[in-house]
Amino acid sequence: MTRYVIVGAGAVGVTLAAELHRSGAEVLLVARGGQLAALREGRLRFVRPSGTTTLQIPYAAGPEEVRLTEGDVLVLAVKSQDTERTVGDWAWRPVALADGGQGLAATALPLVTLQNGLDSERIALRRFAQVLGATIWVPAVYVEDGVVVNPAAPLPAALWIGRYPHGDDHPALGPLAEDLRAASFAVQVVPDITAWKTAKLLGNTVNVLDALYPPSPLRDRAAGLLAEEARSVFADAGLPVVDHGERSTLDLAGFTVQELPGYPRFGASTWQSLVRSGSLEADFLNGEVVLQARLAGRTAPANAAVLERIQRAVQEGTPAGSLDDADLAATLPELRAAVPVPAGNNH
Numbered sequence: 001m002t003r004y005v006i007v008g009a010g011a012v013g014v015t016l017a018a019e020l021h022r023s024g025a026e027v028l029l030v031a032r033g034g035q036l037a038a039l040r041e042g043r044l045r046f047v048r049p050s051g052t053t054t055l056q057i058p059y060a061a062g063p064e065e066v067r068l069t070e071g072d073v074l075v076l077a078v079k080s081q082d083t084e085r086t087v088g089d090w091a092w093r094p095v096a097l098a099d100g101g102q103g104l105a106a107t108a109l110p111l112v113t114l115q116n117g118l119d120s121e122r123i124a125l126r127r128f129a130q131v132l133g134a135t136i137w138v139p140a141v142y143v144e145d146g147v148v149v150n151p152a153a154p155l156p157a158a159l160w161i162g163r164y165p166h167g168d169d170h171p172a173l174g175p176l177a178e179d180l181r182a183a184s185f186a187v188q189v190v191p192d193i194t195a196w197k198t199a200k201l202l203g204n205t206v207n208v209l210d211a212l213y214p215p216s217p218l219r220d221r222a223a224g225l226l227a228e229e230a231r232s233v234f235a236d237a238g239l240p241v242v243d244h245g246e247r248s249t250l251d252l253a254g255f256t257v258q259e260l261p262g263y264p265r266f267g268a269s270t271w272q273s274l275v276r277s278g279s280l281e282a283d284f285l286n287g288e289v290v291l292q293a294r295l296a297g298r299t300a301p302a303n304a305a306v307l308e309r310i311q312r313a314v315q316e317g318t319p320a321g322s323l324d325d326a327d328l329a330a331t332l333p334e335l336r337a338a339v340p341v342p343a344g345n346n347h
Contacts, residue, residue, distance in 0.1 A: 002071055009031035028066065029060075035142075069095065070103070076124070080119060093105045109128075111131055113133050141272055158250055166193070190242075205227055226302050236292075289303040309331045
């Protein structure tokens, strides 16, 4: 039986580990910090609309505690900003081969990358010969150690997976997809995973707005501005963007987000990071747009401006969702005509 070594016990990692384990798959969850302590103390809770489960899952604190064997699949569920360090930690670990010999994770095992943005797969491929990229839609949240809340029902998440940089014929893809489907995930195997990840990145450009500003018509306008600029940049950079409406074969009609008593609706991943740790993936979201623009010999001023604003918010300890429309209009000059900016506001 394949064992899934899931590295990272945040919202995504716990969702995958919990549902795969529930379906009978062999799982090892690699955690650190407060989540590791919760696993050790038997108090890591996974909250779904169907009920709350206290997880009893095999776990480890890091690669030094894991004996890798041929047939394992490494699943990278850390944030984008942690990819480089984590890939380096695991790539050169020994792997016990079926013939009694010893190999290395970098050459013997497939690595599944679940990160937002476009950088993690390239980082992984520098070391791992077998990289399976994935984009995941999951509303799960982790803002408190020992608790992961996933309000999606009846499906816990939807994934599109494929070999990086391209292809849908890797021998691990079929079994991985089937195991995920058995765990109630919606899964589509695709031959052009970068186009799917670029499409998600268009939506992820608004995560910074979700983290800093409460909902408003002006924020909606700002979201459109960021996505429009990103789409233009991707076109100039020659990056394909898949049309989900035309290409997705998944039936997501029943993929809904429900209200859970006692667990208010929280923001997206950047909001959660701002609340919990201050370590943000924005450099790999809006920052990716800025990078692609510079590589194409142009600029992406709107995405550059909000990237600078959220980094300043981290330095100043700004609470999530506490800034107003005036601050947003000052951050994005294109919006200033829509709202009066108080005198002295020079953000």
